[in-house]
Amino acid sequence: MKDSYLNFTNVGIGARLTSILGLPRPEILERYETEKPTITGAVLLGGGGKSELLEVLATLFESMRTQTLFHSQIPEWLKIANDSGLITGRWEAEGTHVQKVKALVFDATGLKESSESEALHRFFHDSAKSILPCGRVIVFGRTPEHCNQPRKAAMQAGLEGLIRSLAKEYKRGVAAQLVYVAEGAENQMESTLRFLLSPRSAYVSGQVIRIAKPKKVSRAPRDWSAPLSGKKILVTGSARGIGTAIAEVMARDGAKVICLDIPQAQSELEKLAAKLDGSALAVDLTGDDAPETLVSEARASGGWDVIVHNAGITRDKKMANMRADLWNSVIDVNLSAQERINDALLGGGAINKSGRIICVSSISGIAGNVGQANYAFSKAGVIGMVKSLAPSLARQGITINAVAPGFIETQMTASMPLGVREAGRRLNSMQQGGQPEDVAEAVAWFASSGSGGVTGNIIRVCGQSLLGA
């Protein structure tokens, strides 16, 4: 659905009026376009203490052909970057123009205790006014749970409060994230860095991502412009809304998509499958034979690489008015069916090596919502499922993650009453609703063969919604 207010505030008189009245001015977010580089504009680097990721970052920026500049707090970057074949430069030499940058990247892995956090202040204070619209802030830290010293754990945990605040302050479509990189997982950062720097992560902000050292070998895609090339991907509930967007983005990134939805949606499903050069599968996921059907379908095509559990329903009623069948059907589609299917596919060896399971949760599952006790239960349950399955699946080289969409512009939100819809749209740092493809891009990042270190993560695609934050 069209966001007329967003369009109004971004042209001529509307822009002037909203700025005079101090009304929210949502930015028109940049989104992924083929043939464009990962990031258009320079990345400014900072760090404190003995930064541990600079060498890795230099090779990554070199492979992405990204222009970097360094804050004077890390003069060592010049040599490190040059050694990787990267031409770089100091950001703010005295007496020269302050250059605007597209992203701020801070390596906080070297900060051992809170008294060293001054380096963060220096970097973000100096650069706060130099970040371009739709820019990115990425802070790299070490997973607090793995820090031996309590002081280091506290220092690293503090980063979370920092980036969540920056995400709220910077406005103008700037997104800020924290990435915890476990020791030994340094070579697993590329897919995440690419996702976060690029317009693919337009509506993801204020998130904490954990990259672990994979138990099995994890290989990066050969071609980052088609990172899912050759993958067979099942997308449930793909006949409409977010599911369709997921199928489309997967196909765009090179995957063969198996589009699944209920038999009633067969004609839309076949149209989509034809358009994406994939296949259609009309199955009722709550049916007793559904798990068996999927296993045999998967095996017949040599196993599937990625399973996207997107299918979901809402049956909203306040608890006082909710009948048992409304409760049961929502839980069955949104949670129990996913569990049955996962068990069957995993047990039946229908998921290939380096498999990926991606679940769609919801911000309602995190924050709760009036009239959605059933839905919120199911979506919170999905989060529990992801977290509990992640460690055991990691041993098989399979990752499991979830996206939790916030206010996404779909048919479902279009039918909301105006007041609720406007509140949903504006009550987040981006001051607008997300697009279905924003969710799809996050799913595609999880699906990438380069994301082997990303498991057990729940990433909200909500523009940093105030709800549940």
Place this chain on the structure above:
Amino acid sequence: MREIQRIAIIGGNRIPFARSNTVYSNVSNQEMMTATLQGLADRFNLHNECMGEVAGGAVIKHSRDYNLVRESTLSTSLAPETPAFDLQQACGTGLEACILIGNKIALGQIENGIACGVDSTSDAPIAINEKLRRILLDINSAKSSRKRLSLLSKLRPSMFVKPVLPSNSESRTGLSMGEHAELMAREWQISREEQDQLALCSHQNLARAYEHGLFSDLMTAFNGCSRDNNLRDDLSMEKLRKLKPCFDKKVAPNQGTLTPGNSTTLTDGASAVLLANDNWAKEKNLPVLAYLTFSEVAAVDFYEKKEGLLMAPVYAVPRMLHRAGLKLQDFDYYEIHEAFAAQVLCTLKAWEDKDFCKNRLGLSRELGKINRLKLNVNGSSLATGHPFAATGARIVTTLAKVLAQKGSGRGLISICAAGGQGIVAIIER
């Protein structure tokens, strides 16, 4: 006096060169110079180091920039006690600065120094109309209000809309440098095809150098730019052939051979090179890339005797070779600044010409051919662009690194300059 010291080239830094009125259009000479010197200080950890001296300049310069190099130095993390001076020798500025700093090092007057150069044709000074300037000066010195009023009444609107723009024309002949180069191409019968071929080669060589990462430690990014933006990866002879001659109207109507493709474009940029004696380099644990061993400057009479304006390097080189006891063929690399492809080709042709070498250069025989595969192996000004005063340090640094990579060898540098001057040097390792 102390024994003569060797002049070691430690390394250099430049910002990417940019066609004028593009990415550096809002940037001043001082900003570019500062960023370049700061990059050099960052690269060699010269923070708070009191350098022997910094020398450099710009060809197109605002009058307020009379202390350009010192002011730029003060803005960097080099010690504020580092002295600096400005100099100007048209396109020879950068190399002349190297020679001056080098000579001071050789004589033991300084241990180390930086030679640099910068130019911007985007941020060019515009002088006010000459009549207007006279009146304003008179008003300033007038003693009475009446006198001032009467002077004011002499002002005319036309004076305000006809400023004096800087131009790269020779004040004696009134011809632009391109027109002089066109005349040279005619005199030496240099074909359009040969010139285009040289231009293509320059772009291809520069593109390859980037691919091999040659510049990663010779350059720092500036103002969103990390690569010379004049470089065309997709250039071809077909594209070059399509361009129209641009300097022919006055000097060779409809017979021009010089085009925007085989002539350097107006460019913004800055470069610097770090020089020192062996002792200092050793103390600082900085490896020496190569040594600056010989240099020579010559000038020709392009006005009375009608020698080609850009032919001076042709005269300078044999004089330098004689002093060095070398033949023209004794080099591994030739860096002949490509002001115009025609300039390079005229130079080579003149050295091969028996009569010219005997009669004009006073040699017993011709200097002879050079191996063209050794010429401008990493591209030159046609591809990088040519911010006048910044070209010298660019060439010195790049050549020194190439010699260091090779391990040993000898390179010849030749740069032509306005006013019929030529400045040449030898770098060895």
